[in-house]
Amino acid sequence: MDVDPLPGSSSGLSTSVVLQTLPKIDENDVLNSKPPKERILEMLDLLEIHVEKLRKGASQLEEDKDALLSSLDSVMNADLMYDLEDNDRDDVNRYADRIVSRCLTVEVKVLTQRDKMQEEALFQVNHLIDGLVVALKVDPEAAQSKCVSYMNACSSNVEGITNKNFESALLGCTIDDQKKVKRRLQGLLKYFEKMEFTSLQ
Template sequence: MDIDETPENSVDTDRMGDDIPTVEYNKKSIEAMGRDELVTFLDGIDNRVEALRKEAMKLQEERDILLTRIDMLKNTDVLSNLKEADQEEINLHLQRINERLQTVDINVQTVRDHSQIDSLNVINHLIDEIIKFGDPIVKRKKCQEYLNACSSNDFQYTMSFSSIESTTVTFIDKKFEGHLLGCTLDDQKRIKKRLEALLNYMAQQIIMYD
């Protein structure tokens, strides 16, 4: 089974940092700075910190996507179609990849209150449950409804009715939406990207097995 191992928003680690503004540091020049120059200097450091956080978050998102793909493979029926020896080989390969990925620890801290932590935990649980669904059509439909909650104008279902030639209806999982709104803005962005990657991967799987 061919799987694209490079996420759409992957980070080129060889070039990482090329676009991050450099903070010039010289002890003598800093000691001679006035108030306005110090503010400008600190603004430069602040810009670099923000750029560094963005790069780290991209890597964190890539790690999340890879973990999702591994979980999808663990919960798919494709392995059951292989010979027993082949199943064992693939499972061992999958385990090695997962163990290597677990050694990558990227921690960009997001300040959350207790309510936001609870909401994020529920969201993660709901997304994990999607992966365990057996029916790929139901799985994709539920993922789409979750994604609609993140951006109702971007993803829609088109349904046909006998009395109306075509009507566009957007289905949103209200439970998911309620918990999503309880998350921080940074978490909401990450959740949306995770769902987009998951939906795209499931669409590829459906095409492969049609």
């Protein structure tokens, strides 16, 4: 039995259309010889697929929002901004602030279920990454090098050095958390690269 796409999919179906296509049990289907429990379980299996598609779509929206905010930040810190007159820069800043405010009105949250060990592993990973931010003020070059070693721990095909402590903690996290950690490290690396480019100028 085919499962129809959910809102946010490439088909662009509206919510009302999707609701109409969700699987339903036909109480009047006298020709269906399957036991009631089997019929119900079949419907639940299909609905579970829809729920996972919903979670995936919401996670993608989270990523899209972060990417938009990151792009806005890049535009506002571009060299072109320093070429503007004060009045023009104020106009641009007000425009950008309005866009950021609109973006922040969108709240999407996908909760990740974790057991106690996964909670502890995530805490350890976040603690190590937070340490990078602190080290940035003292030794930016060493912090960037360590960030790369953390990033290598997130990848299966690695040529450089991998931080084993970080890798061990990361493996204890859920798959969803591992993906989020990787995105966070990617953002940090871009920040490091940006700092390096600015210092060279």
